[in-house]
Amino acid sequence: MSRKFLLGAAAAAAFVATGGVAMAAPPILIGVQAPITGTYADEGQGIQKAVQLLADEQNAKGGLLGRKIEVKACDDEGTASQAAICARQLVDAHVVAVIGSYTSGAALAAEPIYARANVLQSSDGTSNQLLERGYQTWFGNAPPNSAEAVFTANYLVNVRHFKRIAVLTDHSSFATGLADEVEKDVKAVHGNVVDKAFINAGSQNFTPVLTQIKSLNPDVLYFSGYYSDGGLIRAQMQQLGMKAVFVGGDANQNVSFGKIAGSAAAGSVILNVPAPQDLPYPAAKQFVAAYKAKYGALPPSVYTLTNADGMRAIMQAIAETKSTDPKKLEGYLHHLKSFQGLTGTFAWNARGERTGSPFVAFEVDAQGNYSILYPKPAH
Amino acid sequence: MGTFVQQVFNGLTVGGIYALIALGYTMVYGVMRLINFAHGDLCILGAFIGLTLLSGAAGSGHPGVALLLLAFVLAIAVVAAAGVLLEFVAYRPLRRADRLAAVVSALGASVLIENGIMIVWGPNVHVFPSGLLPETVWHVAGAAITFVQVLIILASVVLMAALYVFVHHTKFGTAIRAAAIDQDTARLMGINVNRVIVTVFVVGPALGAIGGLFVGVYYREAYFTMGWVYGLYAFIAAILGGIGNIPGAMLGGVLLGLFNAFAAGYISSSWQDAITFALLIGILLVRPTGLLGERVAEKV
Numbered sequence: 001m002s003r004k005f006l007l008g009a010a011a012a013a014a015f016v017a018t019g020g021v022a023m024a025a026p027p028i029l030i031g032v033q034a035p036i037t038g039t040y041a042d043e044g045q046g047i048q049k050a051v052q053l054l055a056d057e058q059n060a061k062g063g064l065l066g067r068k069i070e071v072k073a074c075d076d077e078g079t080a081s082q083a084a085i086c087a088r089q090l091v092d093a094h095v096v097a098v099i100g101s102y103t104s105g106a107a108l109a110a111e112p113i114y115a116r117a118n119v120l121q122s123s124d125g126t127s128n129q130l131l132e133r134g135y136q137t138w139f140g141n142a143p144p145n146s147a148e149a150v151f152t153a154n155y156l157v158n159v160r161h162f163k164r165i166a167v168l169t170d171h172s173s174f175a176t177g178l179a180d181e182v183e184k185d186v187k188a189v190h191g192n193v194v195d196k197a198f199i200n201a202g203s204q205n206f207t208p209v210l211t212q213i214k215s216l217n218p219d220v221l222y223f224s225g226y227y228s229d230g231g232l233i234r235a236q237m238q239q240l241g242m243k244a245v246f247v248g249g250d251a252n253q254n255v256s257f258g259k260i261a262g263s264a265a266a267g268s269v270i271l272n273v274p275a276p277q278d279l280p281y282p283a284a285k286q287f288v289a290a291y292k293a294k295y296g297a298l299p300p301s302v303y304t305l306t307n308a309d310g311m312r313a314i315m316q317a318i319a320e321t322k323s324t325d326p327k328k329l330e331g332y333l334h335h336l337k338s339f340q341g342l343t344g345t346f347a348w349n350a351r352g353e354r355t356g357s358p359f360v361a362f363e364v365d366a367q368g369n370y371s372i373l374y375p376k377p378a379h
Numbered sequence: 380m381g382t383f384v385q386q387v388f389n390g391l392t393v394g395g396i397y398a399l400i401a402l403g404y405t406m407v408y409g410v411m412r413l414i415n416f417a418h419g420d421l422c423i424l425g426a427f428i429g430l431t432l433l434s435g436a437a438g439s440g441h442p443g444v445a446l447l448l449l450a451f452v453l454a455i456a457v458v459a460a461a462g463v464l465l466e467f468v469a470y471r472p473l474r475r476a477d478r479l480a481a482v483v484s485a486l487g488a489s490v491l492i493e494n495g496i497m498i499v500w501g502p503n504v505h506v507f508p509s510g511l512l513p514e515t516v517w518h519v520a521g522a523a524i525t526f527v528q529v530l531i532i533l534a535s536v537v538l539m540a541a542l543y544v545f546v547h548h549t550k551f552g553t554a555i556r557a558a559a560i561d562q563d564t565a566r567l568m569g570i571n572v573n574r575v576i577v578t579v580f581v582v583g584p585a586l587g588a589i590g591g592l593f594v595g596v597y598y599r600e601a602y603f604t605m606g607w608v609y610g611l612y613a614f615i616a617a618i619l620g621g622i623g624n625i626p627g628a629m630l631g632g633v634l635l636g637l638f639n640a641f642a643a644g645y646i647s648s649s650w651q652d653a654i655t656f657a658l659l660i661g662i663l664l665v666r667p668t669g670l671l672g673e674r675v676a677e678k679v
Contacts, residue, residue, distance in 0.1 A: 039602060041502035171649065198649035202608065204598045207389040208643035208651070215382040228504050232598060240385065241516065241523040260600050262509040 027070035028063075028324055030055065030311065031095035031119070033086045033110060035078035035102050039202060039228055042256070043102045046304035048073045049295050051099050054311050057290070064318050076101050080109035087113035095119060096324045097314045099307050104130060104174035111135060118326040120333075122310025124303040127173040128181075131351045136330050138352035141310035142303060143273065143359070148250060149181030151359040152271055156220060156247065157191035159361075159374055164194045166218035166244065168209070168233070170201040170225040178224040178249050194218050201229055206236050214242050224249040231260025238264035245269065254301050258368020266366040273343055273359055275370055276305050284342040302343060309341040381521020386640045388519075392528045392597065394636020395535030399590030400613035401620070401628035402542060403583030409559040409623035410579050413470065413481050417488035418587055419610015421461055424492060425454035425588030426595035426605070427500055433508055443511035447596070454588040461492075462584030463577055489606070496603040507599040531593050538586060539629045545582075546625055555579065559623065619659055621672020630670055635659075 032051050035044035048071075055069040063069055072093055074086035083101060087110035090098055097120035101107045107125035114121040115135035123130075124142040131138070156162050165186055169179035183193050194216045197209050210233065213221065221237065221244045223230050230252035237246060248257075250272040258265040274280075276288050276299045287308060291299050299305060316339070317332040318324055334352075338345050346356030361374040400422050407415040429450035436446050469488045473481045515526040546552035557565040558575040566572050594609060595601045616635045620627025635655065642654035662670065 037497065037502040038604065039504065198647075200652065202604075204594070204600070204605075204608075205389070205393045205639070207392075208386055208640040209648040211382055211385045211389060211640075212644040212648070214385075228600070228602075232600065235599065239516070239523065239525050241518075256504055256506065259506040260504070262599060263514075 025065075025067045027068040028065070028318065029070050029072055029093060029095040030314070031090035031093070031098035032071055032073040032100050033076050033083065033090060033098050033106070033123075034073065034100040035106065036073065036075035038077040038079075040078045040102050040226070042300045043254070043303060044075070044078070044100075046300040047100050047102060047307045050291065050299065050304045050308040051311050053287075053291055053294055054308060054315070058315060064315060065322060065324075069315070076106045076110070078103050078106055080105050083107070083109040084113060086110065091117040091119055096318070096326070097122065097329070099123070099311050099314075101125070102303060103172065104177070105172055108173060111138060120314060120326060120329055122307070122314060124306045124310075125174065127177045129173055129177070131353055134351060136334075136352070137326070139310060139313070139333055139348055140352055140354050141306040141313075142250075142354065143346075143356070144353050146181060148271065148359060149178060149185045152182050152222065152247075152249070153185035153189050153191060155271060155361055155374060156222065157186060157189045160220070160245075162220040162245070163192060164216070164218040164220070165191055166194055166213045166216065166221045167196040168199060168213070168221060168223045168225075169196070170199050170229060172201060172225065174251065175201075175225040175249070179222075182222060182224065182249075199225065199229060199233070201225060204232060206233050207240060210236055210240055210242065214240055214244075218244045220245045220247055222247045222249070223252065226251040227254035227257040228260065231257045231265070234261040234268050235264045247271065250302075253362070253370075255298075255368065258364055261364075263366060265364045265368055268364045269373065270362045270364060270370070271359060272362065273302050273306075274372070275362075276302055278370070278372075279305070279342060279344075281340075281342060281344070283340065287342050305342045309339070309343055309346075312341070313339050382644070384520045385522035386644045387637065388522055388524050388528060388532075389644075390637035390640030391532050391633065392636070393639070394633035395532050396590045396593050396597070396609070396632075397613050397616045397635050398539060398629045398632025399535050399586050399593070400609055401616040401632045402539070402625065403587040404614050404617040405620070405622055405625060405628040406555075406579045406583045408617070409625075410555065410562075410576060411470070411474075411481075412478065414485060414614070415465075415470075415583075416482070416485040416610070416614075417465060417469075417492055418583065419608075419613065420489050420492035420496070420606035421458050421465070421584045422587035422591030422609060422613075423594075423601065423603070423606035424461060424496060425458040425584075425591035426601045427496055427505070427603075428454040428457045428588075429592040430505055430507055430595055430601050431500075433511065434505075437508035447511050451589060451592060454592050455585045458588035458591075459581045459585045462580040466576060466580040489610075493603055493606055496606075500603065502603060504600050504602045507595050507601070509599065511596070527597050531597060534589070534593070538589065542582070542586070543625060551578070615656075615659060619662065619669055621666075621669025624669065624671045627669055627671035634670075 032048050034047040052071050055071050059068050074089050076083040076086045083106035104125035104127035107123040115137045120137050122139040122141050126142050126144050167179050169175045199206050230248045234246045246268045248270045253270045253272045317329045321328045321332050336347050338347050346354050360372050362370040363373045403418045432450045469484045513526045517524045554570045555575050558572050562572050616631035617628045620631025638655045643651035
């Protein structure tokens with residue numbers, strides 16, 4: 001009896017000493033699975049920084065449900081094998097939810113592990129394979145491939161009136177998924193695809209395949225892969241004297257694209273949701289300013305913000321349901337009518353696919369700046 | 380026709396780079412019977428050294444060509460020094476040990492250098508400054524050939540010819556060849572085998588540094604895992620030509636570049652590596668010692 005009383009008194013004293021909430025309960029663990037090193041390191045580090053920033057901001061307001069939020073990060077190096085290792089590590093650490101990863105391949109490898117352990121997963125991965133198994137723990141935070149492909153086909157065929165479209169992709173699950181959809185949707189709007197070719201991501205030497213594509217005389221080259229290859233492809237198109245317009249899928253949007261392409265960057269078109277600093281929403285402007293103040297640089301791409309939206313939605317779910325029970329959180333997120341994200345208003349359908357996708361076409365100039373080309377910004 | 384000529388130049392450019400890097404593998408193997416798996420990473424170290432100098436001096440008003448020459452000299456010096464250090468630390472203590480121990484040491488050195496580059500320069504993709512070299516483009520038989528491509532092809536040919544003359548027509552080259560045949564006998568003939576090995580670890584990495592910096596200048600980007608990609612291709616080029624054989628490494632590099640360009644251009648870009656390597660396996664089935672490799676009696 002007296003022992004219990006003493007323990008209670010000690011706990012109460014600790015409660016007072018630490019100013020209340022902090023020590024009252026164990027922290028809520030949120031995992032980050034991202035390519036913190038490797039080819040996509042700046043994207044991976046951006047996701048980690050964004051989640052940490054949101055957690056710090058929330059903790060400054062007293063945390064969630066009287067508990068602090070603690071972020072636990074794991075580097076998946078953008079590879080499927082390392083992703084599976086990360087997933088097991090984070091599950092063993094008893095995280096409530098995981099933000100990331102950046103690449104669809106890494107998210108796909110981790111997805112069943114989180115689903116079995118009932119851990120929520122919010123990644124910018126948009127490969128259709130991520131939706132096929134119907135896991136209730138999956139919440140994609142980037143607009144689905146299908147939305148991008150429909151927009152792309154319409155832009156190439158109906159807006160720019162290209163007559164000979166060449167499609168180029170790497171072998172990643174993300175890029176091939178997008179290229180397949182674009183090819184299908186271009187044909188659906190009666191466009192003419194003259195070639196579909198592949199590159200090996202990171203191999204740098206794309207002149208053989210570009211020479212082959214050049215011989216087919218396309219008026220546009222659509223590339224669905226990542227910026228590190230896209231910038232080089234653009235530079236090598238110029239080197240080979242190709243006249244075709246370069247149109248890149250969303251993963252080409254990164255500050256490095258213009259640097260790698262150099263003088264060839266000018267006139268390239270990239271289809272994506274707006275860049276972090278161009279997002280018109282007040283919450284987005286506030287987030288980008290706080291990110292810049294804390295880390296001294298802008299977020300590397302919009303995926304930093306879609307992953308931040310995943311984190312924000314999960315925090316909102318925890319606050320609204322007053323629970324960290326995964327079943328309750330999943331139910332809340334699946335039935336959310338509209339979520340006010342940094343990247344626009346959206347919701348999730350039953351498959352965990354994001355609905356609501358504000359795509360635009362950007363033109364890149366010689367300095368690597370982006371300007372919105374289509375739809376024309378309203379004044 | 381234009382497409383064919385273009386593919387030949389596409390292939391020759393990367394082939395020249397593969398050949399320069401392959402020479403380092405083949406020279407070390409020739410003398411020490413060791414695959415120096417850290418060689419690819421040493422080459423990329425050269426690209427990063429050059430990158431640091433070029434980005435630091437960008438916009439300083441000095442002519443691009445002079446800066447580039449200085450970058451090459453610096454990269455060669457640093458990488459050659461790293462090569463000698465590598466031999467001294469990682470291979471010399473194991474020279475009389477089991478051959479597997481040296482291979483494991485080489486793999487460890489590769490991981491060490493790769494991660495060292497990541498720690499010093501960071502994990503992201505680095506971009507070389509533009510406008511260092513003239514952006515002249517020549518049109519030959521319907522193909523577009525840039526100044527950088529011509530520079531890479533010419534420089535590799537000149538360097539390879541110089542190496543051939545050094546190894547086959549100088550006294551020291553004769554010592555290298557003698558050490559390659561039999562180190563103990565060479566020692567009995569008064570050849571300082573240690574000096575030969577150090578020379579091999581200067582010349583191989585120096586040529587590799589040039590190859591690595593050409594990669595950076597041609598593609599204008601560098602990242603820390605690149606050594607693995609180029610190391611693998613160059614290693615295969617050395618095997619294709621007959622490992623231990625210097626003209627073989629040159630031939631192997633150029634052929635590998637051309638195979639790759641033709642496989643991507645005329646058959647399928649998604650199968651380009653598969654086709655290239657299938658061809659390689661085919662050649663090795665017919666000539667197990669590589670194209671120019673000689674059948675050597677097993678030393679017991």
